[in-house]
Structure formats: structure tokens, C-alpha cells
Amino acid sequence: MRKKELARKITCWMTLGIFSLQPALTFAADIVADASTPEAQRPYVTETANGIPLVQIARPDGSDVSVNHYEAFSVPERGAILNNAFLFSNTQLAKYIEGNPNLSGGPARIIVNEVMSDRPSELRGFLEVAGTKADVIIANPNGIYADGAGFLNTSRAILAAGRTERDAAGGYAGLRIEDGRAYITGKGLDARGADSAEIYARAVAVNAGLWANHAKIVVGQNSIAKDGSISPITSETTSTAPQYAIDLADIGGMYANRITMIGTEKGLGVNLTGQLSATQAASLDVSGNLKTTGTFYSDGDLSVHADRVENTNLIYGGKNTSIRAKELTNKSGGRIYGDTVTVRAESVMNETDAALEARLAAEAHTLSQYAVQVEAAHRDLSTPSTSSSGFFRRRADLSKHLLAYRERIGQAEAAYDAQQRVVDGIKDELSAHPAGVIAAHSQLDVSANTIQNTGNALLYSGGGIALTAEETLKNSGARIEAQGSIAITAPHIENENAAFAAKRTITSAVVNPTKIRIDEPGHIEQGKAFPEWEFRDIDSGYGAYHSHIAKKPIYEHAAYEEIKQPTPAEIAAGEAPVPAELVGTLSPNYDYDDPIFKELGVTSMSSPPSCTRRARTSAMGCTVPHHP
Structure with missing residues (x-):
């Protein structure tokens, strides 16, 4: 009875003109079963009526996992189909196709496709699951290239640049990643036809677009269990470690509802020059550094955990932005935004350009020394040598001293003016560089051993600001602004400006809305506070100049x-x-x-x-x- 029923089905399929019993030679180089593999793990490869490779996957085991071994597994531009239907089914790539006789016991929940040779996998078209939706795993330690790749009717689309692992019963237990690499290039990877797209490799290079509902990238030498848990491993590979675990080029991008990136190998970080964009949430957790010259964006929450974070472009979370790192450097136009922004680090530097700011500080220090010399020369002129016997012992002494003092004053002022031009030049150069900004709509919370806000940089909140430094908070030529309260906790606060610093003090102990205190070390008025109107260039971002002496009418030049x-x-x-x-x-x-x-x-x-x-x-x- 069963044979007659099957015969009728075959007749029906042949009548529809969609059934072929002969393997196609045109795709032999793309998908080739491994002939040395036991029959239970050997797929049967045919093609559909419209010339698309059709893989009759192996019989699933007791856990509904179908393990398939190949000599080659690549997807051509026209696509390929994994047949997970016992009866004929309708597909997007080939319309109706015949059923898979290996699935009499039921469809697979997970379809594993593992390459046993030394050939990499090149995915240049869409891979569709016919019949029941399932997880699809492509495992190839030789590398995986996605160039125009995509998935249809797939639960989890998993690209693993490694081998599969087996349990005690010989069943599929997970993945082992040692040195395999994955590449998104050319036309990229469109995995929106899958619930999620997951990439497991020692390193991933993204040089094109990756689109997914949930994009997950796990890099490093790891063991990935069937349930998705990650365990770092010690590999015996002797190959050179990659420069970056994830390298997102400026022509590359990841676009998904959710983006998750995990890096477990110490020292291997992320280079982000392209765009990461999530509509719901984005997270990055790596054991190396994050260098961002591109855009890291999320309409929802955004979290970053790395050894060192260097940002020169945009890190944005529409809700909560959280950064944990040993060191955070936000510079040269770097912007970190969020409704709430929380930073936890050993060192936080919000700046314009560290090298230029160091030059400015050094040259400004020299300028302050010249200022002291000018003041000293004027004091010498106003208080010449005296003795108990009178003002000057001889009139000839007066002439000699005056001429010498005038010469000293002229030399000191010339040196000061020349140095002032050097300082102004560096300030102009700094002004041409955009400054770092860390801003929150509701609350900005920064905790670190040291916090440095320099070079016209800005720490801002539309609500409150809480700055906690275990050692030092330095605000030099920069601004700390809030529409709400500002709470600063630090044993040592340096509120200064590199060019004769005079900034409004912001701590509760010294806040004065109408006066400004001069904190520049070595300045002749250090520690004194003066009315705000006595200063000029106060909004320059690089400090102000104190000119408190009121102009007097000149009757005649005294001489x-x-x-x-x-x-x-x-x-x-x-x-x-x-x-x-x-x-x-x-x-x-x-x-x-x-x-x-x-x-x-x-x-x-x-x-x-x-x-x-x-x-x-x-x-x-x-x-x-x-x-x-």
C-alpha cells in the first residue's frame, strides 16, 4: 500500500515537471557530499527543475539534528535548498519540489552542514529551508565568505568557521572554533529571512552590509555548546593572531533590530570604521580594545565593555548608554550620547587632541614664566634700590638704573609677546579640531580613578551630572554643564586653563556665580577671585585673560x-x-x-x-x- 502511495506521488511530481533523479553537473563544484562519510551523515545532492541545487539532508537523530558532511559546501548566486520536508513542498526559490525520503521519521530541528575537506565555503546566493523551519549551521574551519548570501525559512542561521563537537553518544554537541575566519564582502549577507544570524570565528571582517533581525558575532578561540553557551579554549594553532577580532570597514555595516558582539580572546579588539545600527538594542563585550571612527548606534539601549575605548565619531543609545572600560578616550569630535549615560572606567579622557593639548600646556607654562619676568621687571622699575641714606645716592645712578630697567622690561615684554603668539597659534589649531562631547538627556554619571575634561571638550546633561573620581578630576579649558545639579566627588580637583586658566568653579565648596577664581599654578593672582566682568575671552573655551585695572585718563606721558x-x-x-x-x-x-x-x-x-x-x-x- 505504501509503495502504491509513493508511486502516485512520484507520478504527480513528474507531471508537474519539477522532479529530477539525476545529480546536476553544473553545481558539482558548489555542493558535493563527502563520499567517505557514513551513509547516516551523507546527504544526497540533486537539483530542481529550474537548476537550483537541492540537498536531501540526512536522517535526523533522536534529538532531531541532521548532520551532513560535505567535500564542498558553497551556495551559487542562483541559491540552494535544504530539503526538510518528507512530502512535496512549495519554496520561494524553486516553487514545488519533491519530498525528502530521509525524513520519514519527521523533519529536522537543526541542520548541520560540515565541510570535511580543506575547501572554504563561498556563499553567493540564498540558502532556503524547504518544509519545516529549522536552524541551519554551516561549519567550515577553512573559512566562510558571504558575498550576496542570504537565508530563507530559517530559525537560526549560523556560520561557524570551525568544526562540530560530538557528545558521548556521537551526536551533535556544539562547535569548536580555533583559527577559522569569516568574511562579509561584496554584496554582503542578508539574513532577514532568518530569526537570527550568528557568526562564530576567531576573527570576522565586515567589508559589506549585514542585515538581520538579530545579528550575533562571537569571536575568539571558543567552544560553543548546543545551547549557545560560550567557553574559551586553549588552541594549539601556531598561526598569527589577527590584528582585530572584528574589523568593520568604512564600506561595511551591520543593520539589525538587535546586535550582539562578544570577543573572548585577550588582546583582540574591535575596529569600527563603518556603521553599526540597531533599532532595539546593541551590545559589545570584548577582551580587547574598541576603536570607533565610525558610528555605533542604537535606538534603544547600548552597552560597551572593553579594555580600552577610543571614540572619534559617534556612540549613541536612544535610551541608556553604558560604557565599562579600563580607559575611555573621547576625542577629535567624538560624541557619546544617550538619554542616560553611565561610564565606569579607571581613566576617562574627554578631549580635543591630546598631543596639541600637551603642546598648549607646555607653551602656556612657558608663557606664565615670561609673565612673571615681566612683572618682576616692572617691580624693579617701581621699587629701585634704596638705602637709609636716601632715595638715590647720586643722580647719575638714577639715569643708569632707568635705562637698564627699560631695557629689561623691553626684552621681557618682547619675549612674552613672542610666546603669546606661539600659544595663540596652538589655540587656533585646536579650535580647528572638533572637541569631544559626552552628553545625556536626563542623567550623566561618570566614575573613574581619574577624569580629564580638556581642550574645549564638554560634559553635559539636560538633567543632573554626577562625577566621581577616586584620585583626580581635571577640568582644563573645557566645560561641565548641567540643567540640573552637578555633584562632584574627588579628593583632588584641578579646575584650570592652559592659557592663564580662569574658569568658573563648579564644586559646591567654591561655586560663585558672580566671581571667577584663577587657579593657574604660578600665576601672580593664583587663588584670588575677581568679578566676571574683569575678564575677557571668557567664552573662548581656552580660558580668559584678567584685565582688572580700570583705564585712567592720560594727562601727559610721564618721563x-x-x-x-x-x-x-x-x-x-x-x-x-x-x-x-x-x-x-x-x-x-x-x-x-x-x-x-x-x-x-x-x-x-x-x-x-x-x-x-x-x-x-x-x-x-x-x-x-x-x-x-
Whole structure:
């Protein structure tokens, strides 16, 4: 009876013109069963009426796992079909196809396709499961290339650059990854016809698009159990370790509802220059570094766990953004956004360009030293050498000292101006570089041993900010802003600016909304607070300059002038001759009762001094007596 029923079905299939008993030679190089494999694990490869490879998978075991061994397993551009139907079924690639006689006991839940030779798998078309939906595993330690690949009617699409593992009964137990690599290239991988796409390899290079509902990449030398649990292994492979565990090129991208990336091999990190985009959630957990010059984006939660995170582009979580690392460096236009942003690290650096900022700090330190020299030169001029015997011992000393002080002041100011131009040049160069920004819509929470916010960088929250540093928090030429409260916990806070720093203090102990304190080490006004209006360039991002002395009216430029003997004509006109000992010395060009004394609140002399006194008095303005 069963034979008659089968005969009727065969007749029906032949009538439909969709049945072929002969293996096709055109796809022999793509999918070839391993002839040395026991028959229970040997698939039968035919083709459909429209020339698509059709694999009659092996009989499933008691766990509903069909294990199939191949000499070659590649998918041509026209696609291929894994037949998981005992009766004829309708497919997307080939319409109706015959049933698989190996499935009389029922369809497979997992279809394992393992390559036993040294040939890699090249997936250039769609692989469809006919009949009952199932997990599809392609295991090949020689490498897997996806270039125009895709999956249809598949639960989990698994690409494993490794071998399968067996349990005590000889059944499928999982995967073992040692040194195999996987590559997404050319036309990429479209796995939206599967519930999830999973890639297991020591390293994965993404040079094209990968589309999936859930994209999961696990890299490193691992044992992957049937239930998906991951156990790192020690491999005896002698091959050179890859530079990156996951390398996402600028022409590559991953687009999925959920993205999960796991790296277990110490020192192997992720290079992200392309785009990772998730509509629901994205997570990355690697034992190496994450370098992001591309975009890591999620409309939902986004989490990163790595040794070191270096971001120069965008890390964005529409809900919660969480970063855990030994070191986080956000620079050169790097942006880290989220509704809430949480950072846990040993070191956090939010900056523009570390090398330029170091140059600015060094040159600004030199500038501050020149400023001290200028101040010292002016002090020397205003307070020359004195003694108990009088202001100057000789008028000739006054002339000599003044000329020397003027020269020192000129040299000091010239050196200061030259150094100021160097500092301004570096500031202009820094201004051309976009600064790092870490911003949250609701709450920003950063905890680290050290936190550095420098070079016009910004820590911002539309709500509150909590900054906790176990050792030091340094805010140099940068901003910390919040619409809500700012809570800072740190034993040592450096709130400074590399170019004569003057920044509004932000801790609860020193907050003053109307005054600014100068914290630049070595500055002549260090530790003093002044009204905000006394500063200029306060919004430059690189500090401000304090110019607190109000401008005064200038009556006449004060100076010391050389005393000369009147000409005979001037003497004949009534001007008194100058004593010979005073000729050639210096005397001020202002009167004893000049208005400047009143302007400065200084009591002037009531009458001019007489030049008949000791010679030193004539240097400060005197009346030279007439000698008849």
C-alpha cells in the first residue's frame, strides 16, 4: 500500500515537471557530499527543475539534528535548498519540489552542514529551508565568505568557521572554533529571512552590509555548546593572531533590530570604521580594545565593555548608554550620547587632541614664566634700590638704573609677546579640531580613578551630572554643564586653563556665580577671585585673560628728561642758569602739583623743592635759584 502511495506521488511530481533523479553537473563544484562519510551523515545532492541545487539532508537523530558532511559546501548566486520536508513542498526559490525520503521519521530541528575537506565555503546566493523551519549551521574551519548570501525559512542561521563537537553518544554537541575566519564582502549577507544570524570565528571582517533581525558575532578561540553557551579554549594553532577580532570597514555595516558582539580572546579588539545600527538594542563585550571612527548606534539601549575605548565619531543609545572600560578616550569630535549615560572606567579622557593639548600646556607654562619676568621687571622699575641714606645716592645712578630697567622690561615684554603668539597659534589649531562631547538627556554619571575634561571638550546633561573620581578630576579649558545639579566627588580637583586658566568653579565648596577664581599654578593672582566682568575671552573655551585695572585718563606721558643748560638767549631772556653739577642728569617732566597726584589720591608738595638742596632733590622737580 505504501509503495502504491509513493508511486502516485512520484507520478504527480513528474507531471508537474519539477522532479529530477539525476545529480546536476553544473553545481558539482558548489555542493558535493563527502563520499567517505557514513551513509547516516551523507546527504544526497540533486537539483530542481529550474537548476537550483537541492540537498536531501540526512536522517535526523533522536534529538532531531541532521548532520551532513560535505567535500564542498558553497551556495551559487542562483541559491540552494535544504530539503526538510518528507512530502512535496512549495519554496520561494524553486516553487514545488519533491519530498525528502530521509525524513520519514519527521523533519529536522537543526541542520548541520560540515565541510570535511580543506575547501572554504563561498556563499553567493540564498540558502532556503524547504518544509519545516529549522536552524541551519554551516561549519567550515577553512573559512566562510558571504558575498550576496542570504537565508530563507530559517530559525537560526549560523556560520561557524570551525568544526562540530560530538557528545558521548556521537551526536551533535556544539562547535569548536580555533583559527577559522569569516568574511562579509561584496554584496554582503542578508539574513532577514532568518530569526537570527550568528557568526562564530576567531576573527570576522565586515567589508559589506549585514542585515538581520538579530545579528550575533562571537569571536575568539571558543567552544560553543548546543545551547549557545560560550567557553574559551586553549588552541594549539601556531598561526598569527589577527590584528582585530572584528574589523568593520568604512564600506561595511551591520543593520539589525538587535546586535550582539562578544570577543573572548585577550588582546583582540574591535575596529569600527563603518556603521553599526540597531533599532532595539546593541551590545559589545570584548577582551580587547574598541576603536570607533565610525558610528555605533542604537535606538534603544547600548552597552560597551572593553579594555580600552577610543571614540572619534559617534556612540549613541536612544535610551541608556553604558560604557565599562579600563580607559575611555573621547576625542577629535567624538560624541557619546544617550538619554542616560553611565561610564565606569579607571581613566576617562574627554578631549580635543591630546598631543596639541600637551603642546598648549607646555607653551602656556612657558608663557606664565615670561609673565612673571615681566612683572618682576616692572617691580624693579617701581621699587629701585634704596638705602637709609636716601632715595638715590647720586643722580647719575638714577639715569643708569632707568635705562637698564627699560631695557629689561623691553626684552621681557618682547619675549612674552613672542610666546603669546606661539600659544595663540596652538589655540587656533585646536579650535580647528572638533572637541569631544559626552552628553545625556536626563542623567550623566561618570566614575573613574581619574577624569580629564580638556581642550574645549564638554560634559553635559539636560538633567543632573554626577562625577566621581577616586584620585583626580581635571577640568582644563573645557566645560561641565548641567540643567540640573552637578555633584562632584574627588579628593583632588584641578579646575584650570592652559592659557592663564580662569574658569568658573563648579564644586559646591567654591561655586560663585558672580566671581571667577584663577587657579593657574604660578600665576601672580593664583587663588584670588575677581568679578566676571574683569575678564575677557571668557567664552573662548581656552580660558580668559584678567584685565582688572580700570583705564585712567592720560594727562601727559610721564618721563624723566635730561637737564640741559639754557642757551645764552634763554638766559638773557630771564631764565635761570642750571648749576653745573645738575647738567646731564634726569628730572621728571611733571610739576610738583601735577593733577595726577590728586587723581591718584596722593598729597603733593605745597611748593617746589629748591635746587640749592642736595643734588638728589633736583631729580624730582625743583626751582633753580637765580644767581645775579
